Amino acid sequence: MSGKEHFSGVSLKITGGRLLDGLGSETPNRALLIQNGRIAATGDAAEQADADQVFDAKGCVISPGFVDLYCNLREPGTGQKGNIASETRAAAKGGFTTVCASPETSPVNDSRAVSRLIQDGAATGSPIRVLPVGAVTRGLEGEMLSDMAGLAAAGCVALGNGSRGIRSARVLRRCMAYAHTFGLTVMFRPENQSLAADGYAHDGLVTSRLGLLGIPEVAETASVMEMLLLAEETGVRLHLSQLSCGRSVEMVADARHRGVAVTADVAMHQLVFTESALSGFDSRFHLRPPLRSEADRQALVAGVREGVIDAIVSQHLPHDSAAKQAPLAATEPGLSSIESVLSLGLGLVQRGELTLAQLIRGLTSGPASVIGRAATLGNDDVADLCVFDPGAQWTPGSQSLISMGKHAPVLGQPLMGVVRLTLVQGQEAWSGS
Amino acid sequence: MTENAASPNHLQLTRDGQLRHFLTLDGLGRELLTDILDTADSFIEVGERTIKKVPLLRGRTVVNLFFEASTRTRSTFELAAKRLSADVLNLDINTSATSKGESLSDTLLNLEAMASDMFVVRHAQSGAPHFIAESVTPGVAIINAGDGRHAHPTQAMLDMLTIRQHKGGFEGLKVAIVGDILHSRVARSQIRALNELGAGQIRVIAPGTLLPRDVESLGCTVEYDMGKGMKDLDVVIMLRLQKERMEGALLPSEREFYRLYGLSQEKLALAHPQCIVMHPGPINRGVEIESAVADGPQSVILNQVTNGIAIRMAVMAMAMGGQVAERQQKMNELNERGQA
Numbered sequence: 001m002s003g004k005e006h007f008s009g010v011s012l013k014i015t016g017g018r019l020l021d022g023l024g025s026e027t028p029n030r031a032l033l034i035q036n037g038r039i040a041a042t043g044d045a046a047e048q049a050d051a052d053q054v055f056d057a058k059g060c061v062i063s064p065g066f067v068d069l070y071c072n073l074r075e076p077g078t079g080q081k082g083n084i085a086s087e088t089r090a091a092a093k094g095g096f097t098t099v100c101a102s103p104e105t106s107p108v109n110d111s112r113a114v115s116r117l118i119q120d121g122a123a124t125g126s127p128i129r130v131l132p133v134g135a136v137t138r139g140l141e142g143e144m145l146s147d148m149a150g151l152a153a154a155g156c157v158a159l160g161n162g163s164r165g166i167r168s169a170r171v172l173r174r175c176m177a178y179a180h181t182f183g184l185t186v187m188f189r190p191e192n193q194s195l196a197a198d199g200y201a202h203d204g205l206v207t208s209r210l211g212l213l214g215i216p217e218v219a220e221t222a223s224v225m226e227m228l229l230l231a232e233e234t235g236v237r238l239h240l241s242q243l244s245c246g247r248s249v250e251m252v253a254d255a256r257h258r259g260v261a262v263t264a265d266v267a268m269h270q271l272v273f274t275e276s277a278l279s280g281f282d283s284r285f286h287l288r289p290p291l292r293s294e295a296d297r298q299a300l301v302a303g304v305r306e307g308v309i310d311a312i313v314s315q316h317l318p319h320d321s322a323a324k325q326a327p328l329a330a331t332e333p334g335l336s337s338i339e340s341v342l343s344l345g346l347g348l349v350q351r352g353e354l355t356l357a358q359l360i361r362g363l364t365s366g367p368a369s370v371i372g373r374a375a376t377l378g379n380d381d382v383a384d385l386c387v388f389d390p391g392a393q394w395t396p397g398s399q400s401l402i403s404m405g406k407h408a409p410v411l412g413q414p415l416m417g418v419v420r421l422t423l424v425q426g427q428e429a430w431s432g433s
Numbered sequence: 434m435t436e437n438a439a440s441p442n443h444l445q446l447t448r449d450g451q452l453r454h455f456l457t458l459d460g461l462g463r464e465l466l467t468d469i470l471d472t473a474d475s476f477i478e479v480g481e482r483t484i485k486k487v488p489l490l491r492g493r494t495v496v497n498l499f500f501e502a503s504t505r506t507r508s509t510f511e512l513a514a515k516r517l518s519a520d521v522l523n524l525d526i527n528t529s530a531t532s533k534g535e536s537l538s539d540t541l542l543n544l545e546a547m548a549s550d551m552f553v554v555r556h557a558q559s560g561a562p563h564f565i566a567e568s569v570t571p572g573v574a575i576i577n578a579g580d581g582r583h584a585h586p587t588q589a590m591l592d593m594l595t596i597r598q599h600k601g602g603f604e605g606l607k608v609a610i611v612g613d614i615l616h617s618r619v620a621r622s623q624i625r626a627l628n629e630l631g632a633g634q635i636r637v638i639a640p641g642t643l644l645p646r647d648v649e650s651l652g653c654t655v656e657y658d659m660g661k662g663m664k665d666l667d668v669v670i671m672l673r674l675q676k677e678r679m680e681g682a683l684l685p686s687e688r689e690f691y692r693l694y695g696l697s698q699e700k701l702a703l704a705h706p707q708c709i710v711m712h713p714g715p716i717n718r719g720v721e722i723e724s725a726v727a728d729g730p731q732s733v734i735l736n737q738v739t740n741g742i743a744i745r746m747a748v749m750a751m752a753m754g755g756q757v758a759e760r761q762q763k764m765n766e767l768n769e770r771g772q773a
Binding site: 203204205207208209210211212213214216280281283322325326327328329330 | 441459536537538556558559560561563564567568580581582583584618621645646647648650651
């Protein structure tokens with residue numbers, strides 16, 4: 001079929017290619033029949049069934065749709081850096097069918113009203129599912145608890161504090177204890193703010209040479225330890241988000257071994273790049289947490305491989321160009337990454353650092369289970385899926401990127417992996433050639 | 434990501450290896466550094482004439498863009514530009530554009546529109562001159578006059594000129610840099626220059642709170658005990674200690690710092706008898722250095738200032754030469770294409 005046709009018809013049959021389930025198990029696809037938003041048949045039955053439209057997935061991989069636990073859609077906001085329509089379309093192009101919207105909007109998502117606003121915006125403007133994450137403290141200020149039960153009732157799948165930490169351990173403990181009352185999951189990016197201070201790069205070889213202000217590894221690990229101990233004590237379900245240090249992975253593994261209810265994620269770019277990305281003062285790689293050493297990168301990849309890290313996130317944080325046009329310290333942190341996640345991941349597979357199954361698990365069933373969902377492609381499952389050609393190439397650039405943020409991790413160089421089709425509840429969210 | 438991105442040379446050198454910006458000593462080879470020192474030597478003589486001018490930058494406009502206060506560095510750059518016959522504009526950006534909310538990019542684009550040929554930039558943020566050269570005004574020669582904690586390449590080169598004058602060369606020299614290495618752009622550039630020029634031993638002497646992480650990776654050894662660190666030294670370079678370091682819990686007191694890391698006559702006596710004493714200035718007498726040492730026979734602090742003018746003349750003349758050669762080359766290429 002051509003890129004312009006839309007799957008709004010009653011049934012669609014996807015033929016050929018390889019079928020992956022959320023755990024990454026692979027079977028050759030004879031046919032997949034999608035009807036009324038669900039998988040109506042597979043294998044023989046699907047092959048023999050008639051369908052209104054047929055999609056030939058020859059050479060492609062059919063996977064459950066990707067689930068992103070940490071993504072910024074920038075709405076509500078000023079609109080300069082992105083909005084729900086622009087960023088969810090970028091996500092659909094990247095193969096994502098579900099994104100969790102960070103509470104760090106303007107105004108902050110700390111109320112039912114803002115949660116509803118996001119969902120209403122998504123209902124009209126987004127081709128994919130948008131699940132809000134509520135602010136765990138009012139205004140993300142880290143001082144007073146938000147109306148957590150109310151936020152959950154309004155559709156928030158978890159509660160977090162965005163990129164702003166919680167300074168006081170006492171407040172953190174109470175956030176966890178209160179969230180636990182209602183069985184809610186809390187998502188935190190671990191960072192001890194007094195140790196991170198004014199830093200904006202990994203405290204290591206590159207900061208020493210370039211005279212950048214460093215964020216030491218212990219700014220993360222001290223916070224991970226504190227959170228793990230508090231989670232153990234309060235019994236809350238804790239999700240540690242955007243880890244950057246090898247030591248953090250070890251601590252999560254130990255805690256889980258002790259029976260602490262902890263899950264974790266890592267941003268895809270942390271698995272690919274290191275501190276040396278900053279050696280030419282490239283402001284795109286001004287990130288929080290910072291890109292760390294090669295040893296950290298390898299430990300994070302091993303964490304994904306071994307399943308200690310459950311999910312890979314985009315940490316998509318789009319900006320207008322002015323936000324990145326200044327001396328490094330004066331720029332804003334973040335990458336426009338959601339369109340490149342799959343390609344960067346396939347690069348890891350190509351280099352033998354991850355298997356395709358491990359990559360897909362980190363993008364589908366891993367994150368889905370953190371928010372109590374499933375990502376499978378069996379009979380009668382909801383048809384949230386993507387079809388990608390791992391061998392096709394595209395070149396990220398200001399023209400090809402859909403996100404309003406043009407500061408992608410790779411620019412002007414070809415990347416492997418193109419999403420041909422993204423379906424959400426059987427409806428086409430993206431199709432491209 | 435790649436080695437190419439790690440080396441700033443794609444920015445600061447022309448295709449045939451001439452200087453066109455002067456941002457950092459990283460990536461510059463011994464030959465080019467020696468070339469700068471030799472060129473500066475030839476300009477020292479200009480300073481000794483009654484009429485202290487050469488016409489190398491006649492008709493060129495040099496803008497001194499100081500986003501951070503400085504007296505000595507700015508005046509020596511101004512004098513250097515004037516001795517090269519350039520027109521000089523001094524701008525204290527602290528007090529003008531940025532306080533009105535104008536972005537750095539916008540300020541610079543305005544200045545470029547006034548047909549400036551060279552910006553001498555001092556900025557509180559590491560990498561600011563790099564950013565300007567790469568993204569804002571690539572057609573204007575950028576000279577780094579000190580950026581954050583990153584680099585102060587003209588200061589390091591004038592220090593190298595001073596060392597060469599007094600020691601004849603760098604082979605086998607034992608050099609120590611003492612004090613606040615962590616915050617010092619001067620120290621980073623000096624360590625780089627000394628390594629490239631072949632110094633024998635480079636020691637940094639400081640307490641742990643004033644050292645960057647993995648400082649040895651820059652090419653030096655660490656000594657916490659100044660008494661041990663002074664042994665057999667040929668050159669000791671003292672760094673200025675900013676008073677606000679006490680507030681950040683980096684040091685307990687000036688008194689304790691002076692007792693442990695200040696350069697007194699007793700400590701200097703532990704070094705080689707011909708050891709020279711250097712300081713990038715301005716000095717804090719009684720904090721990092723004793724007056725008797727600063728004014729003593731081994732001190733070459735005032736030579737450094739004089740050499741500063743010659744080094745800055747050399748770097749400005751060379752970078753302008755590279756820019757002009759590059760423009761010429763581009764014009765030629767365009768003409769050739771036009772004819773073809």
